[in-house]
Amino acid sequence: MYKSKDNTVYYPPPPAPGITTGIPAGISSFQVQSQAEGPWSTGLCNCFDDVSNCCVTCFCPCITFGQVAEIIDRGSTSCGTSGALYTLIMCLIGCHCIYSCFYRKKMRLQYSLASSPCNDCLVHCFCEQCALCQEYRELKRRGFNMEIGWQANLENQGHGQAVLPPNVQAGMTR
Template identity: 30%
Template sequence: MAYQQNQYVSQQPMPTMGMQASGGNRNALNRPLDSNGKRGWSHGLCGCFDECGTWCCACWCPCVVHGKNKQRLRHLTDKGTPDPTGGDCCSGACWGHCMLNVVAGLGCILACMNRGDARSRYNIDGGCCGDCCASWCCHSCDLTQVSREIELEEKSFGQRY
């Protein structure tokens, strides 16, 4: 039996004619990857003040920002393109967040789950515990950070949505 050497691939294959990429650039700011292929968030949790409009809406109407984030992320995942509407204000995710927040003050649970979905899509390092802490301790900053991450991918398509 002959000894067989492992061949290592140093680069991922490039798309060829006829292939379609699913989605836009998921690391638009070219954040460095760690040894596990994970990266950090493109904007820090406290960078929410750089996007005052989204942050203010997340403070006073977190259900709207959550609903939009959920719908925009789902559209990118399912269709591979940005949602042309930018996410509806009164979606089921918005109402679910609103009811959970009004009845029990626990809207951050749904935001935590959506944060985990965004982390998974963008290969962002972290875990459920960190997602829960961010959503519970600074709900509006969490919603803004997720929104900004989605926006970077949407902008990478080169079209205004």
């Protein structure tokens, strides 16, 4: 349903015969858009499920943040760039949690995760290292190898294989 400036209501036309909308029969488009939020695979304070990441995040959270941000951004920003920006914000204004909470929200929306135990910004403001560890573990449990980055994960899954052009001989031949 659409409304024009003069409050006239318009309904979209039905799809042409033979064209599917991609929505299963009996489910409205509203139900598809509002997917149920699922739980995180680990709790916020389960940092000792991955002790090595817990130590890295405790002493240098920019590394964990960079790894998480690269996967969430699907390779559009590198681990180094995200980690450096995180460190710069931490050094200049000391409120790096504002930057990292946006990535938590983006991750929750990508994977339909619940906003728990509370709002994303509150989690990052009061439990920054625990939140970063939880995001890291979540991505790891979803099959990502966090140490190798986005592109290498794609190649390992077979989605990023390079397609080489066919060999063509130089010059004119018959």
